Amino acid sequence: MxxxxxxxxxxGVLTLLAVSVLIFICTxxxxxxxxxxxxxxxxxxxxxxxxxxxxxxxxxxYVRYFGWLFGVLHGDFGKSLTNQRVIIEELLPRFxxxxxxxxxxxxxxxxxxxxxxxxxxxxxxxxxxRVANILTLIAISVPEFFVGYILIIIxxxxxxxxxxxxxxxxxxxxxERFYVATLPAxxxxxxVTAHMLRMTRNSVLSIMSTPYIEMAFLKGLSRSRVVSRHAxxxxxxxxxxxxxxxxxxxxxxxxxxxxxxxxxxVGQYMVDAVSKRDVPVIQACGLIFAAVFVTLNxxxxxxxxxxxxxxxxxxxxxx
Amino acid sequence: MTDNQIKRDSGSGLIVDRRQxxxxxxxxxxxxxxxxxxxxxxxxxxxxxxxxxxxxxxxxSLDPRTYxxxxxxxxxxxxxxGLVEVDAKGDAVGELAESFEAKPGATxxxxxxxxxxxxxxxxxxxxxxxxxxxxxHRGETKSGAKDLLSGISDLKKLAPNQVEITLKxxxxxxxxxxxxxxxxxxxxxxxxxxxxxxxxxFALESFEPGVRVITKNKGNYWKPNRGNFDSVExxxxxxxxARTQALISGQIDAGNRLDAKTVAFVMKAPTVNVVRTKGTGxxxxxxALCDSDPYTSNDIRLALKYGIDRQKIVDTxxxxxxxxxxxxxxPPSMKYFAKDIPQRPYDPDKAxxxxxxxxMANAKMELQVSEGAFSGATDSAVLYQExxxxxxxxxxxxxxxxxxxxxxxxxxxxxCAVYWGGRPTADNQLSQTFLSSANWNDTHWKxxxxxxxxxxxxxxxxxxxxxxxxxxxxxxxxDDGGMVCFAIGDYLDGYGKKVMGTAPHPHxxxxxxxxxxxxxFA
Numbered sequence: 001m002x003x004x005x006x007x008x009x010x011x012g013v014l015t016l017l018a019v020s021v022l023i024f025i026c027t028x029x030x031x032x033x034x035x036x037x038x039x040x041x042x043x044x045x046x047x048x049x050x051x052x053x054x055x056x057x058x059x060x061x062y063v064r065y066f067g068w069l070f071g072v073l074h075g076d077f078g079k080s081l082t083n084q085r086v087i088i089e090e091l092l093p094r095f096x097x098x099x100x101x102x103x104x105x106x107x108x109x110x111x112x113x114x115x116x117x118x119x120x121x122x123x124x125x126x127x128x129x130r131v132a133n134i135l136t137l138i139a140i141s142v143p144e145f146f147v148g149y150i151l152i153i154i155x156x157x158x159x160x161x162x163x164x165x166x167x168x169x170x171x172x173x174x175x176e177r178f179y180v181a182t183l184p185a186x187x188x189x190x191x192v193t194a195h196m197l198r199m200t201r202n203s204v205l206s207i208m209s210t211p212y213i214e215m216a217f218l219k220g221l222s223r224s225r226v227v228s229r230h231a232x233x234x235x236x237x238x239x240x241x242x243x244x245x246x247x248x249x250x251x252x253x254x255x256x257x258x259x260x261x262x263x264x265x266v267g268q269y270m271v272d273a274v275s276k277r278d279v280p281v282i283q284a285c286g287l288i289f290a291a292v293f294v295t296l297n298x299x300x301x302x303x304x305x306x307x308x309x310x311x312x313x314x315x316x317x318x319x
Numbered sequence: 320m321t322d323n324q325i326k327r328d329s330g331s332g333l334i335v336d337r338r339q340x341x342x343x344x345x346x347x348x349x350x351x352x353x354x355x356x357x358x359x360x361x362x363x364x365x366x367x368x369x370x371x372x373x374x375x376x377x378x379x380s381l382d383p384r385t386y387x388x389x390x391x392x393x394x395x396x397x398x399x400x401g402l403v404e405v406d407a408k409g410d411a412v413g414e415l416a417e418s419f420e421a422k423p424g425a426t427x428x429x430x431x432x433x434x435x436x437x438x439x440x441x442x443x444x445x446x447x448x449x450x451x452x453x454x455x456h457r458g459e460t461k462s463g464a465k466d467l468l469s470g471i472s473d474l475k476k477l478a479p480n481q482v483e484i485t486l487k488x489x490x491x492x493x494x495x496x497x498x499x500x501x502x503x504x505x506x507x508x509x510x511x512x513x514x515x516x517x518x519x520x521f522a523l524e525s526f527e528p529g530v531r532v533i534t535k536n537k538g539n540y541w542k543p544n545r546g547n548f549d550s551v552e553x554x555x556x557x558x559x560x561a562r563t564q565a566l567i568s569g570q571i572d573a574g575n576r577l578d579a580k581t582v583a584f585v586m587k588a589p590t591v592n593v594v595r596t597k598g599t600g601x602x603x604x605x606x607a608l609c610d611s612d613p614y615t616s617n618d619i620r621l622a623l624k625y626g627i628d629r630q631k632i633v634d635t636x637x638x639x640x641x642x643x644x645x646x647x648x649x650p651p652s653m654k655y656f657a658k659d660i661p662q663r664p665y666d667p668d669k670a671x672x673x674x675x676x677x678x679m680a681n682a683k684m685e686l687q688v689s690e691g692a693f694s695g696a697t698d699s700a701v702l703y704q705e706x707x708x709x710x711x712x713x714x715x716x717x718x719x720x721x722x723x724x725x726x727x728x729x730x731x732x733x734x735c736a737v738y739w740g741g742r743p744t745a746d747n748q749l750s751q752t753f754l755s756s757a758n759w760n761d762t763h764w765k766x767x768x769x770x771x772x773x774x775x776x777x778x779x780x781x782x783x784x785x786x787x788x789x790x791x792x793x794x795x796x797x798d799d800g801g802m803v804c805f806a807i808g809d810y811l812d813g814y815g816k817k818v819m820g821t822a823p824h825p826h827x828x829x830x831x832x833x834x835x836x837x838x839x840f841a
Binding site for chain 1: 377554568571
């Protein structure tokens with residue numbers, strides 16, 4: 001067990017290192033540089049030269065890369081090139097916001113998706129199954145910003161139950177945070193539910209066609225008991241993976257929703273940085289996103305092992 | 320809402336504002352009585368103004384040298400003041416300068432500073448502060464105002480409250496330069512812009528670029544009837560739809576840059592006033608390089624100018640919320656606009672005639688556009704292509720990436736899309752685009768006699784002569800230049816009904832981005 005986790009973590013760190021190199025190369029390929037992007041149309045050749053020298057952009061790329069990596073290993077992401085603010089101080093509150101929104105959505109989405117998935121499996125082909133499938137498919141087929149606008153029209157403008165601006169601030173109470181973030185959380189829920197629901201349903205159903213399940217039925221167990229006690233633990237692996245994948249999406253893929261609801265998450269921060277060629281910020285965001293992906297996937301593997309009785313207990317060797 | 324109209328209505332500024340608003344409201348089909356007793360109320364104190372704006376990002380800084388968009392300009396004016404501000408008539412009036420005068424020839428200027436104005440830190444404003452502040456934008460600097468102030472050769476303190484400014488050559492429009500949003504007055508020796516210290520009505524409370532900026536009223540603002548709100552909360556809302564919803568549902572009191580496509584719906588909302596500032600917004604243009612074939616021929620350039628259906632673009636792309644442009648960047652609302660130059664019509668026959676006259680039957684005309692140049696550029700270009708087709712001319716439209724557009728396409732492609740923002744004076748506006756020596760001469764149109772007129776007009780203190788000189792300069796551009804300026808955008812601001820003091824301003828939107836300082840709650 002421990003060795004497995006250690007191996008996974010080691011691989012994760014290596015992946016992150018590779019990702020950091022990739023991110024660095026990509027930011028070099030971007031057309032234009034930070035100086036011309038920041039000064040925009042106002043840039044005169046003189047001002048550009050001064051600004052570039054000030055930012056250290058006249059040094060070769062690999063020098064800047066290793067300088068940056070050294071800083072990161074010491075917990076220092078450097079300063080934003082555009083406004084000289086310390087990146088980690090800007091990034092952390094936004095990352096917390098992103099995690100908060102992702103967590104809020106997950107609390108709603110995961111039980112609904114897994115629960116409905118199991119119900120769909122139990123009542124395969126019947127009304128409940130069909131309705132759940134059709135509704136979630138509709139939700140996932142509509143672009144997320146559109147879902148967001150529809151929710152705003154209904155709940156923010158017509159009913160006036162929730163605000164359309166979901167901006168959270170430091171010093172805001174927990175209850176208020178949940179209140180203002182409700183609409184974006186619901187939007188994200190609608191986006192991720194279908195995927196998890198269908199995966200749950202299908203992996204439960206595929207287990208249902210195995211001989212030992214048939215045996216359980218022959219013992220005279222009810223369908224719901226067979227599904228929950230016998231099929232589900234063995235179907236957990238793929239379900240956990242897809243849940244992890246969707247959680248990762250909730251963290252890194254929500255920039256459109258952030259924009260619609262004016263939510264101060266990492267996504268918008270990164271987009272701003274990309275459009276201004278603020279390389280250290282892009283690198284920091286990219287690395288954080290990569291870390292989230294790697295961590296969640298590692299966790300998914302471990303959880304899948306823990307919930308599966310056959311993997312959890314080492315079988316006694318047979319002679 | 321031209322300068323001249325404003326000038327005709329003399330008397331109280333507020334009444335003029337109301338007339339303009341009513342005229343604007345009637346034009347927009349808004350009901351009457353939307354501003355009860357507007358003109359009679361003296362501004363009331365109190366309340367938190369919630370602004371929701373586009374035009375900024377997480378990379379914004381408090382350093383005025385880096386300001387380039389609406390949000391920094393807005394918080395800049397909350398915290399700081401300039402030497403000069405532009406009033407509702409479009410004239411330069413003293414702000415931190417109590418008065419200013421030019422010596423004959425306009426190469427030497429004396430600025431007398433207001434006495435007893437204090438910074439947030441308690442320091443009293445004096446000549447050293449002004450000299451230090453102006454020097455931030457001179458010499459080796461990345462300031463966006465570097466070019467604007469490049470005409471200054473010397474700054475001298477004559478008295479604790481008097482500064483003498485010497486220019487390399489005469490410039491009667493110098494005061495307007497000091498109304499620029501970069502040129503804010505900071506205390507002498509000030510370097511840490513993350514802790515701003517200004518003479519403005521408000522002091523910075525919290526700064527989260529890309530999210531929110533909060534300022535609090537310092538009390539006892541030195542301008543009478545200004546600085547009425549207790550605090551100002553400026554939120555970044557880059558999405559136009561989100562901004563509009565927030566405005567309608569009352570989560571913000573004011574929003575900028577309403578979307579022309581949906582503004583008709585916003586006007587129907589009972590909670591919102593839409594304030595339209597006509598023809599002072601961005602100048603939308605296609606620019607041809609005059610040293611690049613086939614645009615070396617003025618006949619080809621004239622064909623381009625006659626072959627565009629400006630009105631159709633204004634109606635279709637900008638839903639009527641723009642003014643037809645006449646191939647220069649000086650709009651009708653600007654002082655020294657040449658009224659006597661006729662508006663160039665869409666005339667396919669003339670376009671065909673000039674194209675034939677150029678004698679380049681095989682001339683290939685390719686227009687490079689991108690939404691990165693300005694929103695609506697692609698649609699405008701396609702309409703342009705259609706209009707040219709009616710003249711029998713083949714204009715090819717090539718869509719290019721918006722990413723890196725200003726680096727890779729603009730100033731390099733022979734014919735491409737560009738927008739120009741408004742500048743305070745006709746001199747700034749024309750100099751930065753059309754002088755032979757201008758860094759951003761994006762038509763490569765270089766005419767010595769034009770340069771002479773512009774430089775000469777700066778030092779010309781005789782109003783009538785000056786007006787004529789600028790008219791001549793504009794005529795040269797219209798008849799000979801490489802710019803097809805087809806539309807000048809309107810500014811569309813939205814305000815909650817209780818926000819007062821929101822009259823359109825000839826300079827920028829949101830009351831010259833000073834709504835926080837100028838407005839009040841009913």
